Amino acid sequence: xxxxxxxxxxxxxxxxxxxxxxxxxxxxxxxxxxxxxxxxxxxxxxxxxxxxxxxxxxxxxxxxxxxxxxxxxxxxxxxxxxxxxxxxxxxxxxxxxxxxxxxxxxxxxxxxxxxxxxxxxxxxxxxxxxxxxxxxxxxxxxxxxxxxxxxxxxxxxxxxxxxxxxxxxxxxxxxxxxxxxxxxxxxxxxxxxxxxxxxxxxxxxxxxxxxxxxxxxxxxxxxxxxxxxxxxxxxxxxxxxxxxxxxxxxxxxxxxxxxxxxxxxxxxxxxxxxxxxxxxxxxxxxxxxxxxxxxx
Ligand code: GLV
Ligand code: MG
Numbered sequence: 001x002x003x004x005x006x007x008x009x010x011x012x013x014x015x016x017x018x019x020x021x022x023x024x025x026x027x028x029x030x031x032x033x034x035x036x037x038x039x040x041x042x043x044x045x046x047x048x049x050x051x052x053x054x055x056x057x058x059x060x061x062x063x064x065x066x067x068x069x070x071x072x073x074x075x076x077x078x079x080x081x082x083x084x085x086x087x088x089x090x091x092x093x094x095x096x097x098x099x100x101x102x103x104x105x106x107x108x109x110x111x112x113x114x115x116x117x118x119x120x121x122x123x124x125x126x127x128x129x130x131x132x133x134x135x136x137x138x139x140x141x142x143x144x145x146x147x148x149x150x151x152x153x154x155x156x157x158x159x160x161x162x163x164x165x166x167x168x169x170x171x172x173x174x175x176x177x178x179x180x181x182x183x184x185x186x187x188x189x190x191x192x193x194x195x196x197x198x199x200x201x202x203x204x205x206x207x208x209x210x211x212x213x214x215x216x217x218x219x220x221x222x223x224x225x226x227x228x229x230x231x232x233x234x235x236x237x238x239x240x241x242x243x244x245x246x247x248x249x250x251x252x253x254x255x256x257x258x259x260x261x262x263x264x265x266x267x268x269x270x271x272x273x274x275x276x277x278x279x280x281x282x283x284x285x286x287x288x289x290x291x292x293x294x295x296x
Contacts, residue, residue: 007146007212007213008214008225008226008229009031009215009216009221009222009225009226010029010031010032010033010214011023011027011031011032011219012033012035012068013032013033013035014035014039014040015035015040016039016040016044016047016051018054021055022061022062024063025063026219027219028222028223028226029222030213031063031065031066031093033066033068033095034052034066034067034068034091035048036048036049036067036068036069037069037070037071038097038153045076045079046079049079049083050083052067053089057087057088057090061090064093065091066091066092066093066094067084067091067093067094068094068124069081069084069094069095069096071098071104072096072107073098081108081112084115085111085112085115091116092119093120093121094108094119095121095123095124096108096123097150097153098127098130098150099123099124099125099130100127100130101129101137102136102139102140102141103140105123105137105140105144106140106141109121109140109141109143120144120146121141121143122144122145122148122186123144123146123147124147124148124149124153125147125149125150125170125174126151126153126154126157127154128154128157128158131154131169131170131173134147134173134174135177135180138177138180138181139181144181144183145183145184146178146183146184146213147178147183147185147186148186148187148188149167149187149188150188151167151171151187151188152188167188171187171206172209175209175210176210178210184212184213185211186213187202187214187215188214189217190203190216190221193220193221196220196224199221200225200227200228204228207229214229229275230275230276231272231275231276235272239272239273241257242256242261242265242269243266243269245261246261246266246269
């Protein structure tokens, strides 16, 4: 199954407890993310690999699933790829962490491509080298569908706090590279499991930079992120006015609600409506668990 057009939320589960592997589907996240990397201690890597592959090969897999493997610069990463190749697993996407060059994604594409023709690749940018090479990484292969920003690893490497200001350059840089390449920009997890208001605020801010989704690490975060990514009713009403007026006019500059509107803002209005429409058309299908019933 190709990845859904827009993936707002990837719910992470370390691949050690199979009772949690279907959680994403249950709570309405767009994708489940089985983690073989930092969520799994070194001593348990092979057990996690076995459990993840069994789940991804089984007939009981529910909803779209992504597998985060280990870096290809590690033995665990090479074993993850070999295990996939020797299995009947059917992940929708494979996520490669700590990508520092396009060659890593090209190598993964070459290894997995023939065996998994429908597979999407995702790359995490979370090292200083990765940020510096992000423009070429974003163009590495047509199979790459998204760049993920990994704030925790980047702040650890730089020795800086995990704050909005310290991460802003890398976040912006990744969003621009993703836009040029035409791939999704997906933001880092928000690590405070309790402060949902701050999560909502951060999601709105990254959305304003060009991100279309976020990694989530707790089921309670899913609904908050979906709400924050949804255009407000005022944004939708304004976008409708802009497009109505643009379709009547002859192009060029118009005034809508006291603001000057030219071609770029017509493009913005189209995107707002497309996002709102995605929510109406796709979300009820993706979010079968009904967690949105209480949404405003
Ligand atoms: C995610 O992998 C991160 O490092 O933030
Ligand atoms: Mg990381």
